[in-house]
Amino acid sequence: MTTGRVNPTQRLEDQGVSGLGNVYYNLTEPDLIEHALSRKEGALGQGGTFLVTTGKHTGRSPKDKFVVRTPSVEDTIWWDNNAPMEPAAFDTLKADMIAHMAGGDYFVQDLFGGADPSHRLDVRVVTELAWHGLFIRHLLRRPERDELEGFVPDFTIINCPSFKADPAKHGCRSDTVIAINFDAKTILIGGTEYAGENKKSVFTLLNYLLPEKGVMPMHCSANHAPGNPVDTAVFFGLSGTGKTTLSADPARILIGDDEHGWSERGTFNFEGGCYAKTISLNPEAEPEIYATTKRFATVIENMVYDPETHELDFEDDSLTANMRCAYPLDYISNASATGLGGHPKNIIMLTCDAFGVLPPIARLSPAQAMYHFLSGFTSKVAGTERGVTEPEPTFSTCFGAPFMPRRPEVYGELLKQKIAKHGATCWLVNTGWTGGAYGTGSRMPIKATRTLLSAALDGSLAQAPIRKDKNFGFEVPTTVKGVPDILLDPRRTWDDAAAYDRQAAKLVQMFSENFAQYEGHIDDDVRAVAIG
Numbered sequence: 136m137t138t139g140r141v142n143p144t145q146r147l148e149d150q151g152v153s154g155l156g157n158v159y160y161n162l163t164e165p166d167l168i169e170h171a172l173s174r175k176e177g178a179l180g181q182g183g184t185f186l187v188t189t190g191k192h193t194g195r196s197p198k199d200k201f202v203v204r205t206p207s208v209e210d211t212i213w214w215d216n217n218a219p220m221e222p223a224a225f226d227t228l229k230a231d232m233i234a235h236m237a238g239g240d241y242f243v244q245d246l247f248g249g250a251d252p253s254h255r256l257d258v259r260v261v262t263e264l265a266w267h268g269l270f271i272r273h274l275l276r277r278p279e280r281d282e283l284e285g286f287v288p289d290f291t292i293i294n295c296p297s298f299k300a301d302p303a304k305h306g307c308r309s310d311t312v313i314a315i316n317f318d319a320k321t322i323l324i325g326g327t328e329y330a331g332e333n334k335k336s337v338f339t340l341l342n343y344l345l346p347e348k349g350v351m352p353m354h355c356s357a358n359h360a361p362g363n364p365v366d367t368a369v370f371f372g373l374s375g376t377g378k379t380t381l382s383a384d385p386a387r388i389l390i391g392d393d394e395h396g397w398s399e400r401g402t403f404n405f406e407g408g409c410y411a412k413t414i415s416l417n418p419e420a421e422p423e424i425y426a427t428t429k430r431f432a433t434v435i436e437n438m439v440y441d442p443e444t445h446e447l448d449f450e451d452d453s454l455t456a457n458m459r460c461a462y463p464l465d466y467i468s469n470a471s472a473t474g475l476g477g478h479p480k481n482i483i484m485l486t487c488d489a490f491g492v493l494p495p496i497a498r499l500s501p502a503q504a505m506y507h508f509l510s511g512f513t514s515k516v517a518g519t520e521r522g523v524t525e526p527e528p529t530f531s532t533c534f535g536a537p538f539m540p541r542r543p544e545v546y547g548e549l550l551k552q553k554i555a556k557h558g559a560t561c562w563l564v565n566t567g568w569t570g571g572a573y574g575t576g577s578r579m580p581i582k583a584t585r586t587l588l589s590a591a592l593d594g595s596l597a598q599a600p601i602r603k604d605k606n607f608g609f610e611v612p613t614t615v616k617g618v619p620d621i622l623l624d625p626r627r628t629w630d631d632a633a634a635y636d637r638q639a640a641k642l643v644q645m646f647s648e649n650f651a652q653y654e655g656h657i658d659d660d661v662r663a664v665a666i667g
């Protein structure tokens with residue numbers, strides 16, 4: 136049986152997927168919740184949220200992600216960063232997955248990736264779990280109902296958590312698999328219920344496709360000044376660095392919290408919703424995000440709650456520190472209706488420095504910005520990837536290595552050209568540790584980060600007195616209204632200045648060793664500002 140609205144020429148059978156039980160096309164939120172409840176996928180929460188747990192996988196599994204090595208992508212994929220899967224193994228995987236799906240009920244959502252119609256990707260997401268359908272419907276952009284009859288998918292994602300892959304047969308590593316085939320225009324996801332794999336798969340597609348059109352895909356959040364999209368800021372950062380938290384600024388219009396493109400026309404959100412971490416979410420510090428945890432259809436993932444009252448426990452991380460809520464953008468009152476912004480006036484690179492060495496904010500020259508973009512120094516925070524239980528320093532190029540199918544220089548070159556053309560001002564912001572490394576110091580107060588960002592975005596920080604950092608070469612403001620001077624100089628926040636110097640020297644060495652891989656791929660101006 137088939138239910139719901141769909142292009143009559145684009146049913147799953149037309150795509151070679153047959154033998155399923157009921158197929159539910161493009162159900163809206165109430166119907167998806169009814170199905171999810173009757174299938175016992177989760178529970179209703181306060182305000183009509185949907186509460187789920189995801190079992191073994193509560194974060195992404197980057198080591199189980201593969202790109203199929205087809206001739207058309209052979210020369211363009213960055214194979215050192217993307218594990219290859221042979222086409223024959225993919226074909227077997229697909230056949231076995233579809234055979235496994237036989238007789239089962241499935242949910243299909245036809246959605247857009249990209250707020251700019253000239254660069255958007257039409258994505259069909261087929262899910263075994265009704266709540267995954269609800270999740271991806273929140274996260275991507277929803278076509279108007281009457282657009283569905285003409286919807287032709289550019290790419291199709293099939294997500295079947297109950298399917299267990301077999302490394303011997305499918306060329307993968309475990310029973311979990313995320314396999315991207317650019318030629319077959321298909322992504323297969325099996326063996327994981329963590330919802331984030333769905334959205335990051337679409338991101339990976341756009342990261343591959345857009346550079347060919349001269350569009351820079353960015354792992355960043357974005358906002359703009361009220362009534363003035365020309366004053367746009369983007370916030371690059373790996374998971375847990377503060378993209379979602381810091382872009383939800385009551386004084387600015389939220390464009391999006393995670394994935395954007397920068398085209399010749401300006402910035403555009405790839406998505407139509409947000410996926411916020413809820414650990415220790417505080418109603419005073421983050422009222423807008425907190426409010427979404429009590430609204431109809433918000434998906435609440437891996438949060439512990441009182442079985443009687445359904446009250447959420449924001450401190451209980453016994454399921455994972457990576458507990459989340461997913462909601463459409465319009466649940467944030469000051470969100471952009473269009474998902475479009477201008478050319479970024481300010482580019483912020485967020486780093487979560489677990490060493491407590493980097494200052495809370497520094498100004499970067501364009502060459503330094505390129506250096507830090509390619510380096511991508513930060514920490515992986517607990518829970519976001521399988522096996523990470525405490526902040527783990529890492530260099531994640533482009534602040535999003537797990538999602539970059541092409542070589543970093545491809546993205547670096549695009550960013551460099553766009554910064555030069557539009558004269559963006561660049562900043563490095565440490566949202567990680569201060570007063571010592573992880574274990575002795577403390578996390579940077581959100582209030583201080585917000586104050587510094589406001590000063591950067593309103594232009595006042597450019598007027599502040601500065602010092603040039605002797606280890607890293609960037610400019611650091613020494614006095615900013617609303618922030619204690621001492622916080623601006625990390626060395627002074629440590630009890631033992633000599634210990635700071637040793638830790639800083641270690642970090643300088645790490646930067647230098649990591650950057651060696653770009654020798655021969657970078658311009659002289661970037662080499663000239665290299666650290667160490």
Ligand SMILES: Nc1ncnc2c1ncn2[C@@H]1O[C@H](COP(=O)(O)OP(=O)(O)O)[C@@H](O)[C@H]1O
Nearest residue numbers: 374375376377378379380412566579580581584
């Ligand atoms: N100074 C700070 N700036 C930003 N976030 C902070 C800061 N200190 C602590 N946090 C916490 O760190 C987490 C940042 O996560 P999030 O904004 O979801 O990151 P991302 O969207 O980049 O994955 C949130 O839980 C936030 O409350």
Ligand SMILES: C=C(OP(=O)(O)O)C(=O)O
Nearest residue numbers: 195331373374375393519
């Ligand atoms: C969804 C994710 O992104 P982020 O933490 O950057 O929001 C993720 O890394 O799984």
Ligand SMILES: [Mn+2]
Nearest residue numbers: 378379393410
């Ligand atoms: Mn986020």
